[in-house]
Amino acid sequence: MFNGEEMIVMDNQKSTDSLIETVRYALDNSPFYKSKLNGFYELSVSELQENWKMIPFTTKQDLSESNTDFLCVPMTEVADFVTTSGTTGDPVTIFLTRSDLDRLAVNERDSLKLAGVQKGDIVQLMTTIDRQFMAGMAYYQGVQKLEAGMIRIGPGVPELQWNSILRYKPRVLIAVPSFILTLINYAKTNKIDLSTTSVETIVCIGESVRDDAFSLNILGERITKDWPIQLYSTYASTEMATAFTECEAQQGCHLNDELLFLEVLDENGEEVANGDEGEVVITTLGVTGTPLIRYRTGDIAKRFSEPCTCGRKTPRLGPIVGRKNQMIKYKGTTVFPQAIFDIFDSIREVICYKITVSKDDLQNDLVTILLESKLQESELMTEIKNKCHSKLKVIPNFEFDDLEKIQAQVYKKNLRKPEKIIFK
């Protein structure tokens, strides 16, 4: 069974030790991994290393179906109960110990440092900190660890956001980038001069602001055209409890290799070549509550292994191209949601939209776009239909409603990201 041909390669000996420790820790403490990795129990450290690729993947479904079996400590040692959406729609819990909270603080401190945030900076948080979400809490802890200051406004409510920006003069915002469009819109209607605000940097979460060539994508361009600020992309998930963050070179998001082991794999489970895209598969390092081994995130991204111009040697990930389960097969073509986002993000008059993907009787995907009512009779609809036709090769269905109602459907209080698309 073990052929020794799949030796893992890591630059950093400390990380390799940490990786092997994670596997042994999970084997010793997690009922799920005890049974799943039973055959690996007797392997020596070097055998484990040599046979890394024989270790089976952990899937979202595993996490959903055997949730509490992942837990490695007694429930009384859980410090924070975080949830993430599961494959069946039921939330999945990620159990954090006190040491996991410390790890999270270190992770976000390092992540913010990459984006140029420093001790003494004032940071305004525009994401939820409660409701069992990880991101807001993690950023709060990271800012404290960095010895910077935080204003916790939470998501939405442009008026509150602006009152705080004008009053406390934060240099950094942490926000979902599409919400920044709403902020800009509010500033324009209320005569706030965007060229003189205190804000210099936005750490963007949940959505990409870059395209394949690391230039700003349409959303990123729309923001910076009106507001001359630096946008930093991040990529993170609750399960990995770690963020990939852009450095000043803005050539992909750096891995924090002390906290995570990264594999980017093709359809056959082989590591992709430098610059190629594959599925992001992660193993958490140093997690004691819910460690994950070879966890398939379902996210597709390009991997860049050559040293970055910033001098760091850690691998980088390009923007997430899409999710494996979000490929839309549409009248003979295949598109990822980002292609549709790009169309509607590029039209200035479209302030908010919602995409619904459903199935017809023949199990083909049907795409319906909900737009603001005032666009229905406007000449812009012709331009929109033409753009859809040229970029997607097909014109989706359109429905219309009031802007506020669409915004309420997209920026839901109980969700961490704007829900611009749903799959029915």
Ligand SMILES: [Zn+2]
């Ligand atoms: Zn770099």
